[in-house]
Amino acid sequence: MSSENENGGQVTIRHVAARAGVALSSVSRTLSGHPDVSPAMRAKVEEAVKALGYEPDFLAQSLRSGTTRNIGFIIRDIANPLFALVARACEQELRRNGYSMILMNSDGSVETESKNLMLLRRRRVDGVIASLVAEDSPYIKKTILSLRRPLVLLDRDMKDLNASAVITDHYTGVFEATKHLLDKGHRRIAFVTGSENVYTTRDRLRGYRAAFTAAGEEVSEKWMALGGFDPEYALVHTRNFLSKNPRPTAIIAGGIGSTAGSLRALNELEIEIGKDIAFVALDEWPLFDIFRPKISSVYRDAQAMGVEAAHLLLEMLNGKNPSESVIETKFTARTSSEGGL
Amino acid sequence: MSSENENGGQVTIRHVAARAGVALSSVSRTLSGHPDVSPAMRAKVEEAVKALGYEPDFLAQSLRSGTTRNIGFIIRDIANPLFALVARACEQELRRNGYSMILMNSDGSVETESKNLMLLRRRRVDGVIASLVAEDSPYIKKTILSLRRPLVLLDRDMKDLNASAVITDHYTGVFEATKHLLDKGHRRIAFVTGSENVYTTRDRLRGYRAAFTAAGEEVSEKWMALGGFDPEYALVHTRNFLSKNPRPTAIIAGGIGSTAGSLRALNELEIEIGKDIAFVALDEWPLFDIFRPKISSVYRDAQAMGVEAAHLLLEMLNGKNPSESVIETKFTARTSSEGGL
DNA sequence: GTGAAAGCGCTAACAT
DNA sequence: ATGTTAGCGCTTTCAC
Numbered sequence: 001m002s003s004e005n006e007n008g009g010q011v012t013i014r015h016v017a018a019r020a021g022v023a024l025s026s027v028s029r030t031l032s033g034h035p036d037v038s039p040a041m042r043a044k045v046e047e048a049v050k051a052l053g054y055e056p057d058f059l060a061q062s063l064r065s066g067t068t069r070n071i072g073f074i075i076r077d078i079a080n081p082l083f084a085l086v087a088r089a090c091e092q093e094l095r096r097n098g099y100s101m102i103l104m105n106s107d108g109s110v111e112t113e114s115k116n117l118m119l120l121r122r123r124r125v126d127g128v129i130a131s132l133v134a135e136d137s138p139y140i141k142k143t144i145l146s147l148r149r150p151l152v153l154l155d156r157d158m159k160d161l162n163a164s165a166v167i168t169d170h171y172t173g174v175f176e177a178t179k180h181l182l183d184k185g186h187r188r189i190a191f192v193t194g195s196e197n198v199y200t201t202r203d204r205l206r207g208y209r210a211a212f213t214a215a216g217e218e219v220s221e222k223w224m225a226l227g228g229f230d231p232e233y234a235l236v237h238t239r240n241f242l243s244k245n246p247r248p249t250a251i252i253a254g255g256i257g258s259t260a261g262s263l264r265a266l267n268e269l270e271i272e273i274g275k276d277i278a279f280v281a282l283d284e285w286p287l288f289d290i291f292r293p294k295i296s297s298v299y300r301d302a303q304a305m306g307v308e309a310a311h312l313l314l315e316m317l318n319g320k321n322p323s324e325s326v327i328e329t330k331f332t333a334r335t336s337s338e339g340g341l
Numbered sequence: 342m343s344s345e346n347e348n349g350g351q352v353t354i355r356h357v358a359a360r361a362g363v364a365l366s367s368v369s370r371t372l373s374g375h376p377d378v379s380p381a382m383r384a385k386v387e388e389a390v391k392a393l394g395y396e397p398d399f400l401a402q403s404l405r406s407g408t409t410r411n412i413g414f415i416i417r418d419i420a421n422p423l424f425a426l427v428a429r430a431c432e433q434e435l436r437r438n439g440y441s442m443i444l445m446n447s448d449g450s451v452e453t454e455s456k457n458l459m460l461l462r463r464r465r466v467d468g469v470i471a472s473l474v475a476e477d478s479p480y481i482k483k484t485i486l487s488l489r490r491p492l493v494l495l496d497r498d499m500k501d502l503n504a505s506a507v508i509t510d511h512y513t514g515v516f517e518a519t520k521h522l523l524d525k526g527h528r529r530i531a532f533v534t535g536s537e538n539v540y541t542t543r544d545r546l547r548g549y550r551a552a553f554t555a556a557g558e559e560v561s562e563k564w565m566a567l568g569g570f571d572p573e574y575a576l577v578h579t580r581n582f583l584s585k586n587p588r589p590t591a592i593i594a595g596g597i598g599s600t601a602g603s604l605r606a607l608n609e610l611e612i613e614i615g616k617d618i619a620f621v622a623l624d625e626w627p628l629f630d631i632f633r634p635k636i637s638s639v640y641r642d643a644q645a646m647g648v649e650a651a652h653l654l655l656e657m658l659n660g661k662n663p664s665e666s667v668i669e670t671k672f673t674a675r676t677s678s679e680g681g682l
Numbered sequence: 683g684t685g686a687a688a689g690c691g692c693t694a695a696c697a698t
Numbered sequence: 699a700t701g702t703t704a705g706c707g708c709t710t711t712c713a714c
Contacts, residue, residue: 012691023701028693036699053487058463059404060691063706068400070443079429081627084420091419091446095457100464102411103444105432116436122399123441146394256627263631286422286597286626290604292633353707364685369709377683401707404690 011054020048031056062124071313072120074104074113074130075154076229081285082256082302083131086154089306090129097314099126106133108230114143121147127313132156134197150316152309157199164312164322166305170200170282173298173329174207175214177252177280180296180333182215185341186250186278190241192262193254193282194229201226204254204282223248234261242269249340250278256285278340280331296337300329352395361389372397403465412654413461415445415454415471416495417570422626423597423643424472427495430647431470438655440467447474449571455484462488468654473497475538491657493650498540505653505663507646511541511623514639514670515548516555518593518621521637521674523556526682527591527619531582533603534595534623535570542567545595545623564589575602583610590681591619597626619681621672637678641670 017024022044030037030045048054062068071094075083091101102125106113113133117140120128128147131154132140144151144161151163181189191208194201205226212219225237234253238261241248251266253259259281266273273279274293282298308325316322358365363385371378371386389395403409412435416424432442443466447454454474458481461469469488472495473481485492485502492504522530532549535542546567553560566578575594579602582589592607594600600622607614614620615634623639649666657663 010691013693014691024691025693025702026700029700032693038699041699055459055463057465057691059400059409059465060706061693063400063404063690063708064692064694066706073444077429078419078432079422079425079627081420081422081425084422084425087444088418088420088446091444092448095445100460101444103414103428103432103442104436105429107433118396119441122396124398124400260628260631263628267631285628286420287601287604287628287632290601290608291628351707354709355707365707366686366709366711367684370684373709379683382683398707401690402709404692404706405708405710407690 010057011052012057013054015052016045016048016054019052020044066124067126068124069099070123070125071099071101072104072116072123072125072128072130073101074106074116074120074128074132076106076108076131076133078103078105080256082283085302086131086306086309089303090310091306093307093310094313097310099314108133110134110137110140114140117143117147121149125149127151127317129309129313130154130156132158132198134195135199136197150313150322152313152316154305154309155198155200157202162322164316164324166308166312166325166327167199168203168300168305168327169329170203170298170300171207171210173300173331174204174252174282175211176207176331177282177296177298177337178208178211179214180331180337181250181252181278181280182211182217184278184337187217188220188223188246188248189250189252190223190225190238190248191252191254192225192234192237192241193252193258195226201254208252229255229257231257231261231264234258235265236261238262238265239268242266242271248277250280250337252280252282254282256281256283259283259285272339274335274337275339278338279336281336293336294334296332296334298329298331300327351398352393353398354395356393357386357389357395360393361385407465408467409465410440411464411466412440412442413445413457413464413466413469413471414442415447415457415461415469415473417447417449417472417474419444419446421597423624426643427472427647427650430644431651432647434648434651435654438651440655449474451475451478451481455481458484458488462490466490468492468658470650470654471495471497473499473539475536476540477538491654491663493654493657495646495650496539496541498543503663505657506665507649507653507668508540508665509544509641509646509668510670511544511639512548512551514641514672515545515593515623516552517548517672518623518637518639518678519549519552520555521672521678522591522593522619522621523552523558525619525678528558529561529564529587529589530591530593531564531566531579531589532593532595533566533575533578533582534593534599536567542595549593570596570598572598572602572605575599576606577602579603579606580609583607583612589618591621591678593621593623595623597622597624600624600626613680615676615678616680619679620677622677634677635675637673637675639670639672641668 013027017027104116127150129152153165253262280296354368358368445457468491470493494506594603621637
């Protein structure tokens with residue numbers, strides 16, 4: 001089973017050829033399933049391979065073929081449970097197709113993200129799947145263009161990139177959630193999430209605004225805090241909203257980090273969701289189903305995102321043109337969106 | 342910035358040498374900071390590198406040097422929030438030291454895990470960090486021995502492996518948790534978690550048993566369900582325990598998956614933790630702090646585990662001998678461990 | 683201080 | 699059907 005001989009040195013195709021008493025190329029042909037190989041040759045080579053525990057060197061094969069069967073996967077933070085689900089499904093699907101995943105966190109920094117992309121380029125990955133920190137950095141755009149490898153974006157919308165994308169239909173879910181609140185009579189509906197330099201926020205915002213318009217109500221910038229996906233940002237701004245008079249009667253938190261921050265602020269101030277204030281979370285998290293009170297949410301299938309991303313990339317690796325795949329969202333009203341009025 | 346010329350072909354050290362009018366080896370020397378390089382040479386080479394956007398090929402360097410600066414990271418499931426924290430911290434730390442992480446999920450299968458290890462070997466990773474599915478598979482052990490690369494185990498205890506390990510002192514935390522319950526008067530304390538073929542469970546069980554012994558009480562196998570870390574297993578066995586008469590007055594769930602399953606069963610039966618039954622969770626999860634009622638827990642610092650794992654591996658890569666690093670645990674009593682009697 | 687050449691492990695084109 | 703050879707992009711002797 002070992003691919004190293006007793007000397008500690010690696011067993012190469014050379015050793016196999018020597019032991020079998022044949023040429024290097026014959027070993028290579030046999031192993032790669034070339035048609036022109038006699039049964040006698042096959043037997044000799046297979047014996048030697050087994051006896052020596054030979055194992056082809058992926059590195060050497062890569063240098064030769066120009067293809068590594070490695071895929072770069074860049075996200076802001078693998079500890080975000082949504083990304084973790086995407087990553088798991090994606091890795092499984094890539095693995096089934098003979099690819100490995102190089103994981104890199106961009107830590108919310110455009111600079112780190114850019115460095116990661118450049119490193120993946122130097123590592124000659126066959127493709128990249130990425131959830132970019134921001135869409136509006138010319139620096140990132142330049143780095144991406146220099147990749148010259150198939151790219152799949154996760155929930156990002158950028159022009160002139162020749163990339164595929166898995167995008168979420170946030171609009172529908174957020175529209176329904178906002179409409180639900182408006183129908184109940186809420187008017188001061190705070191919206192706390194990351195900034196508009198990612199499609200995720202823009203599409204959610206579109207749904208939020210559209211629901212107000214459909215209800216014949218004015219939407220106010222005053223109740224929007226669109227500055228960061230991290231819990232700290234949501235904590236600070238939720239706190240701030242709640243100190244106002246009058247304060248919001250409902251809160252929509254976009255993403256798991258924002259939800260965590262918002263709920264922390266509410267806890268701190270001993271404001272009960274589903275009673276003192278209505279609350280809706282966009283995206284769900286582990287043990288979501290046993291959280292009490294039950295949280296009204298806009299759900300999306302993160303696993304499907306991962307599988308789709310892998311498929312889109314595999315298609316491009318097979319020469320197909322870039323394309324888009326849309327993941328749907330579903331709003332479900334539960335206890336947390338009651339009360340508040 | 343691009344490392345490809347207008348022909349779409351890769352820019353190699355050859356092109357740089359040609360443009361600078363020098364030998365290949367001189368370019369290599371200049372770029373690798375060799376001392377014997379004249380300022381004139383340096384200038385010529387640097388000009389050519391910049392003009393052509395040359396970027397050394399990691400693959401070719403790897404083949405030459407025999408070192409890839411890639412680390413394999415194998416876990417059961419990246420979507421487990423604890424592993425996700427470990428992975429994030431580990432990736433950051435490896436990246437800071439010039440290494441990349443190849444992520445593989447073993448999906449709870451010894452066979453997948455073994456295949457993953459063999460693939461990492463073929464990919465010539467410089468080292469492996471792994472949280473193995475089981476310690477008692479001779480097949481896995483054989484595969485690991487054939488790796489012949491530095492290995493760091495996460496919360497696993499295996500002999501004759503020449504591996505480093507980050508292990509958790511579950512004993513202390515679980516002892517305190519069990520003692521806390523015993524002190525309150527609980528005697529039927531159910532313990533639901535994964536099987537004893539991993540150190541994690543064995544060390545927790547040791548703490549559980551020791552607390553009973555210290556209290557002069559007998560521990561009963563009847564209240565142990567040590568068969569799987571997945572929520573389904575915990576769901577089924579918690580349900581089963583609760584159908585007994587008399588039923589347990591307290592439950593300890595080991596791991597996030599088990600906790601999820603147990604809590605689901607309790608919800609289903611409308612048994613309130615902290616009131617109808619006492620509950621302790623081993624390990625915490627995202628939004629744990631805002632979960633209500635507040636859950637009594639045994640906490641460990643997952644980020645520290647990731648950082649430690651990276652450090653232990655880097656040390657071995659620097660020729661040091663394998664060693665162990667211990668992560669402490671801390672029991673905190675909260676609302677959920679009240680009631681039940 | 684610089685260049686020429688060998689070779690890391692592999693595959694494919696070209697012989698025979 | 700099998701062997702010989704060149705070369706993927708790089709670094710490192712070894713000459714000069």
